[in-house]
Amino acid sequence: MDEKEIVRKRRGAKEANKTFAARPGRLAVGTPLEIVQIDHTLADIILVDHVDRRPLARPYLTVAIDVATRIVLGVFVSFDAPSVLSIALCLDHCVRRKSIHVPGKLEELVWPTSGIPKAIHVDNAQEFHSDAFSSACEDWGIAVEYRPPGATHFGGHIERLIGTAMGAVHVLPGTTQSSAAEKGDYDSEKHAALTLAEFEDWLHLEICRYHNTRHEALGRTPLAAWADLGGDTAGRQVVDVEAFRTSFLPFELRQLGRTGITLFGVHYWSDAFASLVGRGSGKVQVKYDPRDLSQVWVLVNDGRMIPARYRDLSHPRISLWESRRARKEWQDRHGGRINEKALFQVIDAQRRLAEAARQKTRTARLESERETRLPKHQPRRDPSREMFAIDTGNPDLPTYPIEEFDDPRRKN
Structure with a gap:
């Protein structure tokens, strides 16, 4: 049998292409913002909710990297699957001047890179073919180039960056590692500790650390490459960032x-x-x-x-997801189209039910947590053996003398 076919059947097509596919040439880019690669990934970590800090799900990352300098122009983190909104908010982050607050300190780290990309390299995901994305790129003079299907090496820069970021994630509590073999018997949900906001803060700090770390292919740090190649003046800056974000919605x-x-x-x-x-x-x-x-x-x-x-x-x-859920409930119960007043009434009722369920669940979890924290030797409560308050209105009960004393500070 052909060796490539053996590897493909044993390890998959991706691994076979790594070993046997020919890749002549390289992507040579000499100017910042000339080519920006964007891609999504499911992060190798389980996050918790901010109320009860119970395990929720793995977040999605949308990342944009400048090919010439390896600078991370923007990033967006969400529990929602990649969509047009993910791209819009990632690109919105790309064109803004950014700074990150250091937890526990008054100082801020500057993320001094922004600008409108001249060209965007993306894969063939559905959201990159949407009318909203295509028309907005055309309006802002951004060329869109799609990588050939199955040719992941055409997005090699963003793929390597995502691999680097995931390697850093693997040291965080709640990591799922990159495979079941690497994870072993580690309980990701049990050790999950970070909320979505906390993970996003950590990711921004990690990106700032990466920007100041020497890059082997560049021979310098990404920030130094951005400065040397004139990144601040290489591309166009957005004056109205809100209009830019809105155009991609x-x-x-x-x-x-x-x-x-x-x-x-x-x-x-x-x-x-x-x-x-x-x-x-x-x-x-x-x-x-x-x-x-x-x-x-x-x-x-x-x-x-x-x-x-x-x-x-x-x-x-309200959100679009709440609107869809309310309209579906109305359709299932009554049929026909829901009017505006009824729509908001259904959403309000659904919110109340969700909050009541969350409160009940939190109370039950609290009681369970108290039970599990009782010492093993401590007996459970037996009300028949407990002491209760004495009925002082019963004259048959024995009385005890009370010693009286004079308080010298007391004045008649």
Whole structure:
């Protein structure tokens, strides 16, 4: 049998390509922000919730690296699977000037790298082929290049960076290691200790340490390479970072009418709509942040991006996931389309149920924790053998003399 085929069947196609696939040439980039590679990965660690600090799940990382300097331009951490939102928030991090607070100290570490990439290299994941991502890159003059299917070495720089980051993660409590063999009998859930926010802070500090560590391929630190190659002036800087972030958000096409915009069963209005009603033709783009549907952004025909809020401002903030869950519950129970008032009532009821369940679960866990912490030799409670308060109103009970004494400090 062919040796490559043997390795493929025993260890998988990825391992076979590492050993036998020819890879002539290399990606030569001499200018910062000329090429930025972006990719996602599932972190090798289990995190806990911030309330009860109980094990939750492994987080996803979205990372962007500048090929010329190996600088990490941006990163985004979330429990949600990679999506258009992950890319939007990672790129938003790329174009911002960043600094990291050092826990327990007053000082901050500077992360002095930002700018709009000239080209982005990505894989063929669905989110990188979305209309929101493609149109936003076109608007900002960012070229998008897709790696050939199965050719992971075309994203070698980001793959190596992710491997380095995961190697550092393996020293944290709750790590899952990179394989079952390396994990052994280590109980990841039992040792999990970091929340999502704490893990994100640790990751930012680790990136700052990496930026100041000599890179073998560069012969210097990534920060030194960024400075030597003129990274601060090599690319374009974003003046309105909020407009940049918004442009990468997902969108739906909706008709702008006399009552405003309707999205996911909720009505939105802006006073700027008044002069546009009846003057445009066709539908407009309505961009939204799935985490907070209290505000949307409407791209009208003249190129303006108009923010719009709930038409009824008394409504609370909700997420897209809450909206979907409420609409599904209504559909299962009643059928048909849910109206706006009922939508928020269902979401409020679901929130109350979720909070009540969480409180009950926390109380039960607390009682269980108390039981497990009792010393092994301590007997369990027996109410029949416990002492109780004496009934002082019973005259048949014996009395005891009380000694009286004079207090010299007491005055008549």
